[in-house]
Structures are given as structure tokens and as C-alpha cells.
Amino acid sequence: MMTIELEQHIDPTLIPILETVSDPEIPVLSIMDMGVVRSAQIEDDVAKITITPTYSGCPAMDVIGDDITTAFAKENIKAKVSLVLSPAWTTDWITPRGREALEKYGIAAPLNEEADKEALLGGKKIVKCPQCGSINTKMISQFGSTACKALFQCNDCLEPFDYFKCLK
């Protein structure tokens, strides 16, 4: 287990392969847009990839690791995937394209830290419903269908939806 990887080092030629791998829980989001890939380099003909978990217990990590190995195998490249814990993943690493994909998929993208607190703790109506765009929404539960999400409901269109919690 490798635990620290201070800066992101990604070989640009490997990006197209990495972009074919998505989060199994959120299939519209590639792992690149998710910001979980910390490094990707070819060393001695082996692609060495390090990824960082969104949450410690995120069950998607094992699947993502396997999916990366499979994606590289398709290109006849051997890949070795390891996990890094530090620096810890933050929702700031989700790319603008990733945020857009989340919204389209029906998951409200994370607000900034302060607004997130106001939404989750102060009950302030600022989380936008991804279905109808209304901000007349309410939190149903701080914990949603996965550890990274909270459950909301829109008071206008009445649809429940997930909000991706801000993690700093």
C-alpha cells in the first residue's frame, strides 16, 4: 500500500484509455473527470496507475482497479494499479465536464464548502434540483444511496434526488 503521492503525474498518452473507465456507481462519470487518478506512467512497459479513494470504504475502488487493468489489457498494455490515501480526495478534483455529467445524470453537483454547510446543516435552500432546476428543495437525509451523497427532494417537482456532498 502506497499512501502518499503529492502531485498528479499523468502521462497524456494514457488519458484516452483512462477516460474509458467510469465509476461503476455513476457510469456517466469517467475516473479522469472524477479526479481519482493521481498518476499514470509507463515504466518498463508496465502502466503504473495510482488512484485515490473518494471515501475510505468506497466499494467502487476495487472495481475501478479491475476495470483499469481490463481497459489497458485491451490495448495490450499491462497495468498495475495501487491506492494512495494522501492527499485525500476532495470534490474540487471533479472536473467541470464531470460536474456537468453529474447534473445530466440527475445528481446535484457539490456546492462550495460554505454553501454545502448551509445546505446540509442550516437547511438553506440552495441545492438545485437536477430535474427541474428549482432551488426550492429540502434535505431528506445527510446520507444517501452511497457514502458520497446526501438525499434531497424537490418541493416543486417532488422528485427525490442525490446531492454529491462537498468533501474538503
Added chain:
Amino acid sequence: MKNENKIQYIYGIADNALILGQRLSELCGHGPNLETDIAMTNMALDLLGQTRSYYQYVAQLSGEDKTEDDIAFLRTERQYKNVLLVEQPNRHFGYVIARQFFFDAFHLLVLEELQNSTDQTLAAIAKKGIKEVSYHQRFSSDWIKRLGDGTEESHQKVQEAVDDLWRYTDELFHITDDDKIAIENEIGVNTVAFREKYDQIIREVLEEATITIPETKWFQKGGKQGIHSEHMGYLLSDLQYMQRTYPNMKW
């Protein structure tokens, strides 16, 4: 610092997460309503994820051909170093919340200190965990207030749970010999240093929840030495069943 001491020190932190994670997992599908059910299994997942990081590190430190699964599933009862608090059974929702509340406040304070450990792996696991555990603390504190300041029945149930679990809270601050060595080597956390802060957090929330703080000075300890309550054996038989029945099985 010898690896063996460090491993024992890590057990003192990691086993709490494993055992409480197991207790919360038992509630999967049995929560009082869907939202709280999901919340508690979410917290279980966080705790088990943290446990995995600690145990992977222990496996690496042990230098033997061990895996995280061996450490989680194949130790005997006395080799688990969790506090008695986390192994207490899920009597009812109020009890689960009270147990969680007493532990979360402590857990967060531990991780906030552990992130400054000179051991970089432990510091990294702690930094990651803080983000998760602050959510847990928020959840359990909110529920303590809601139940304590709720109906007559919910108040009474939480009051009884607090009275019952209070005896296990002192052990959180018990320093073992391995803790002492870890603190001297600036790897471990001196829990005594934030005892007052802990007491204050607990007091403030309980007061807001209109819960009376127990006055008893009699406390139970032993878990950190591996001497557990009668509930632990049942918990472990459940936890270890698959690995004992089908040795080396993998998901």
C-alpha cells in the same frame, strides 16, 4: 519503536472501527426507517474502509505473509484491542445513537491529533478519516438532541442508554503500555490531553438534549487489554464465521 508495539498501538485504534462497523452493519435492513438505515450502513462502510487501511498497514509492518483479512477475521478474542463501548449490542435505536455519540466525539478528536503523527501512513489514514467521522459526529449529535428533546418515550430511552453506556466512557482515555510507547515516539495520540475537551462536547450536547449527565464514578474497562464483555464472543462468531468455515475465501 518496535514494529510489534506499533502494531498493538494500531489495533487499539483500528479494532474500534472494525467492531463498531460490524455492529452498525448488523442494522443493515433493520433501521427504524430507510434514511437512518442507509445512514448507519454508510457509517459502517466508512469505519470498515478505515479499518482496511489500518490493517493493510499492519500486514505490511508484520513482515509475515499476512493479509488484512487474516487480521480482521482470524484473531482470537483476546487479541482484539477495542474498547468495551463499541462492542455493546444494538438494544434499540436510542441505544445505538448514544453509543455512536460517545464514540464519534472521541474518534474525531483522536483523528485530529493522529493526522500530526510522525508516522506518515497513520497521518494519511487519519486525514482521510476526519472528513468522514465529522459527518458521523454531526449525525449522532443531531439524533441525541432530537430523541432527548423529543417525546417522553424517546427521552426516557436515550436517558437510560446514556446511563447504561456511561460506565464505558472512561476507558476511552485509558493509556496502555503500547499507547505510552507510541506517544513517546510521537506516533500515537495522548488522549488524556483532550479529555476535558471531550467532556465538554458531551456535556454541551447532552444538556441541549435535556439529558441528565450520570453522576456515577464507577467505570468498566478491559477491552484495551483484550478482556471483553460477554457480547464480544457472539459478535466475533458472526464476524469470523465465513473465514473460519471457508478458510482463505475471497469475495
